[in-house]
Amino acid sequence: MSLAGSAIVVWFTDPMSDPDRLNGGASPGAGDMLQLLLDGQARTKADLAHLTGLARSTVSARVDALLASGLVVPAGEGLSTGGRPPSRVAFNPRVGLVLAADLGASHATVAVSDLGGRILDSTTRPLRIADGPAAVLDGVLTDGRALLEAEGLRGIPLVGIGIGVPGPVEHSTGRPYNPPIMPGWDRFDVPGYVQRTFDVPVLVDNDVNVLALGEQATSFPDVEDLVFVKVATGIGAGIIAGGRLQRGAQGSAGDMGHVKVPYSPESSHAPGEDRDLEELASGTAIATALRAQGLDAVTSSDVVELVRNGNPAAIEATRQAGRDVGEVLAMFVNLLNPSVIVLGGSIARAGEHLLAGVREVVYRRSIPLATQHLAIVQTHTGEKAAVLGAAIMVARHILSSANVDAYVAHTTTRTEIPA
Template sequence: MAIDDGTAGLGAVLQTIRRHGPLTRADLGARTGLGRATVAQRLDALIERGLVKPLGEQASTGGRPAGTFAFDPGGAIVLAVDLGASHADLAVTDLEGRMLLESAGAIAIAEGPDVVLAHVERRLDALLARSGRDVGEVLAVGVDVPGPVAFATGRPVSPPIMPGWDGYDIAGRLAARFGARVIVDNDANAMALAEQVEYWPECDELLYAKVGTGVGCGIVAGGRVFRGGQGAAGEIGHIAVRGYDTPCVCGNSGCLEAVIGSAALVRRALSRGLDVTEPRAFDELVKRHDTTAMAIAREAGRLLGEVLAGLVNALNPTVVVLGGDLAGSEPFAAGVREIVHQRAAPLATQHLQIVPSRLGDRAGTRGTAIMAIEHALSPRELDREQPPAPAPA
């Protein structure tokens, strides 16, 4: 007989429905150990929040038919914000992370938090208006930024390419604006999660190496994003590269980001006689198989490979995903593979796959949506606002 002690909270009930639903009240009682009155109360609370919906009746073994209940992915929405050095890509998703509306736009992160977030808020308002949904239906907001984030507080910490953002309360501002939970993380973490969930769900160890204006690495370990003690895990862009003393925006010299970031590749291309002034132009030359551009891309891949080889030895991932401006460049990927297989232990590379990102520019918004959903629907979050269990009759 189920003991109605109220120990299984809203989160546990919702998790049970998501994993095993649709379920009847009796099914829920059997799986959670809750009595009928508490099951009914939990269901009422989840229905009120738009997280569960009744599906009608199911044949029973006797007596009246039993109503069934299922997770409702359309009962609320999530706002996803992917901030890069020069872009702000936004999306509205349902509670399974399916994109309902998307919006890509350009803005420099160096404009500072007040300018950038005001821009983001205006565009999110426009997306909500287009979607026909109300701000009251926003369950959570996910944001990623191109710099280190103290995950517990949602505040950037000394981000090298984000002047004015250090310690800024992104989560607090957007929570007040949209009346929803807000989760903020580093962009590479969000992208790693998106690739893992979307294309490598059976892979519990994955690295996502992003090369663009900045260089970073998202780490999935044990099936979860690994952020380290303070949220600084994966900051490979500021690992020193042997033989280079190029000044870096972080104040050191010879950092990987200063050597293979997009600005560095453009400078190298100009020094070798190529007529390029921006990263897109360099990328186009690589795609057109310009021999000089391809050689520069391969060299960048080798330098990234030197750093990744150490991570491969330390973490033994099954997959390394390459993202960012050069993700689809075969010379770049070949350079990474060459050095990783040369420098990492044979056992660590025996079954290792090094592949380009499949999500491309959508990895950020997809990942922030998934993070926000996981956070908002976690038992810990849902149980914070849980009503007390009804007293036993």
């Protein structure tokens, strides 16, 4: 298999600067050396010696090992200060492929990317997540195999698979945990099932977490503190703090849909009545409220269509949903102090009404210092944001210093990058 096009690799760098990344490491190995090249910039051995403080002979040996592994490739010549121009090297995203899958309640998108996060090809099919893991994953594997066998991709090894699912996931095992809209998936061994077909690392995460990774990579690569909120059939948040995705101890971080919403005069629930955010502001909840007013609304898509057609009741219900989301997000802002909050999901596609409701409450209820430079925006990414995030999740794992060191140590046997 071969990859086409240039790579976009800045997303895999450590959030620290180059010198800080290696500060305190007495002798960075080949894996640490590679981290300095994951920003896509070609460097000479002298550049790397300057950044690491290592002897040129040590740098040369490690760069040569990376060259032999295929993880870096020659990238032309640097500027000469007299004599022969020095050679430059750069990260090679063509060394491996990643399969990424975004599973929704009624669709599956499968994509193949290089290790730089560049989506090379993708396909989307309708499905019912409620049909169970075997039926759904078999479809994903069929689509993935077809993508990998496409002309121009044969010969490059598959090195990992990433899957986003619409429910809670115990990230350490990749098993969905009591997912409300995924009957039959509870504690199902997704990685084990997939590895029957592809014997590579398989990472599984909640869909909003991979959406957060995709949004940051695409629209906010320089932002280290970001919250992505998905408002659809359910409500959840993907939290990036200090440049790293925060999953919590068991993988349930960001489950804001089950946070109790404080009462406010504008809210649709009675004083003293405890209501979860999903019961008030999800697409299903909005549709239920509109049906009570005699409107034909069953799904999130019905709500969006009514809003786009200018229905006053649907517009107000969506704006109120934004206010309720804002009540919970104000707590996020005070606790986490993000730079950016991104609203996505089907209800966010209804226009500015959800966004306006969120802004109205967050800016009013959060402390001034936390909102001084806070941006609350709609998602800028398209339909491939989730598969992009799943690909990034896998690439970061594959390209970790420890995995790269292990891979370089096995280059004589040309084995795949180990898990």
